[in-house]
Amino acid sequence: MSIQTTKQRYGIIGNCREINTAVEIALQVAPTEVTVLIYGENGTGKDVFSRVIHDHSKRRHKKMLAINTGAIPAGTLDSELFGHERGSFTTAYENRKGYFEEVEGGSIFLDEIGEMPTETQARLLRLLENGDFLRVGSNKVMKADVRVIAATNKNLVDLIRQGKFREDLFFRLNTVSITIPPLRDRGDDIELLFSYFALVFAEKYNRDPLVLDQDAIPLMYQYRWPGNVRELRNLVEKLTVLVKGDIVSPTILKNNLLIQDSYLPSVLPNQPGPESTNSNAYAEGREGMLLNMIYELGKEMADLKKMVYQLGMQQGNMPENGRPTGYPIPNQGGGYAVEPLETPVYQAPIQPIREPSQLLEESLSLEKKEKELITKALNKHGNNRKKAASELGISERTLYRKIKNYDIDL
Known part of the structure; x- marks a missing residue:
């Protein structure tokens, strides 16, 4: 199945390169039996990609369960996943199958894997490595033929450093990884998704679809979308119900955004961790922020000069000498390095101040x-x-x- 056909079938709206790459990897890995780890912020649609993988695998005729491990209390998670024997704890009145037994031969999607307690991680690692497990309160080894697809919105490497996630489980889960980009990094997909949801909810609520006022469009790109596609979907449904008329003005849009001060650019200093809570860490964060801003401004200026040069050369009124070799890149130790450009651009010779x-x-x-x-x-x-x-x-x-x-x- 092609990437475009897959996107249409599963309602994956967008044409940015990162989304197409994610779909392509999902289709490539689906027929295999390897574990897959999906990275993405909340609301980016990680569960959709897990369904793509299952539906295109050899297990597509078997069950698939999606479990949010972060939503299950730590004390009962082992029992939910692996089952328990009667009398193994106070409320265990009878034997119970866990999710891995329920989906025998199928797939299980473990969302928010970074929230899983370390004791449960050890049980999961055993199942992934040996294909067997123990019910809570039992000594009888049981076999399981289940494909595991995991997802997280956290940096698992950081959790490993903090002792909250097993390194051996990370490498076992991370056989193939898929990264879903946040909505704020998807460019024109933002307008595309707005139009799509406007049509969906116009049909649902029997009204004309909403249209963004031209002055409201920049706000869509400046906003950070902390809830990603889920937040945009909820916003469009809310506006479809509440807005009188068909035009969404800048005022209406801004007043209905979830977080009023969540706007780009989002170059923020690193949050101080347990080992760097002093003023030096804060100063380093501010310095990093400024260097990143300088780098982005440098890239924008180079892009502008490139456009002027290329079109100017077509008209024969731009010199061909004095081309820069790349973008300025801030070094950690101070100063700048140079990142080579794919295409040289015009830059005038150095002039006095x-x-x-x-x-x-x-x-x-x-x-x-x-x-x-x-x-x-x-x-x-x-x-x-x-x-x-x-x-x-x-x-x-x-x-x-x-x-x-x-x-x-x-």
């Missing part, structure tokens, strides 16, 4: 040049934004923003 008025004049000149290039590209392609953006080497969303900023008439 200039007055602020000169810099402002140069900046305005660059904006004027960029506006001219965008206008020419739009005229060339009959105001077709998609084709114009492709020729300019920028995304359609970026082109739209620049058209608005420069007040270009279409």
Whole structure:
């Protein structure tokens, strides 16, 4: 089955590279018997990928159970997973099968595996390595033929360092890993998902689908989406029920977002751990934040120069000398290294320090040049934004923003 067909069948909406890669890996690993570990924040849809793996495996005609191990009390988790014998504890009035017995021959999806107690981890490791287990309160070894798919929203390596997760279990689970990106890193998928959910809930509540006001679109990309796709889905359903009319204005959108101050850019200092709670750790975090911001600004400037250079060369009015070799990368010990660029871009030879008025004049000149290039590209392609953006080497969303900023008439 192709990636696109799989996405349609399981309702996986989006075209970003990371989502397509995750689907491709799921399809590749499905026919095998290896364990799979799925990484992703809450609300990214990890359970959907577990179903893709099971449904395309040799076990697809058997049961599949999805268990949130973090939602089961630690004292009863062993009994739930592996079963128990009568009298093994106070409320054990009869023998009981665990989930691994219930799904014999099938698959089990263990979500929030990072929340599993270390005692239960030892039982799970034995099952994965030897294919057998013991019920709680029993000495009789039982066999289990079950494929394990696990998922986590935590950094298991950090948990290993803290002594909260077994290293041997990590390596046993992490045979193949799949990473589901957070919604804030999925680019244009955000608008695509909004439109999709708007249609779904318009049909459910018998009304016209909602449409984002053009001024509300930037807010969708600036927001961090801590609840990811689940949060966006709930937001669209809420707006479908409450909003009068079809247009979602910036005010309506902002007032209904879950966390009012959760906006990008999200370059935050590392949170101090048990071994670094002093002011030095905080200072290092701030320094890292500033270096990351400088790095991102450097990349944006290089992208802009690349676009101006490439289009300028087509018109024959840009020199070909003075090209930089890469982006500035902040070093841990101070200073910068250089990350090579795939395509050299234009950069003027180093000039002496200039007055602020000169810099402002140069900046305005660059904006004027960029506006001219965008206008020419739009005229060339009959105001077709998609084709114009492709020729300019920028995304359609970026082109739209620049058209608005420069007040270009279409």
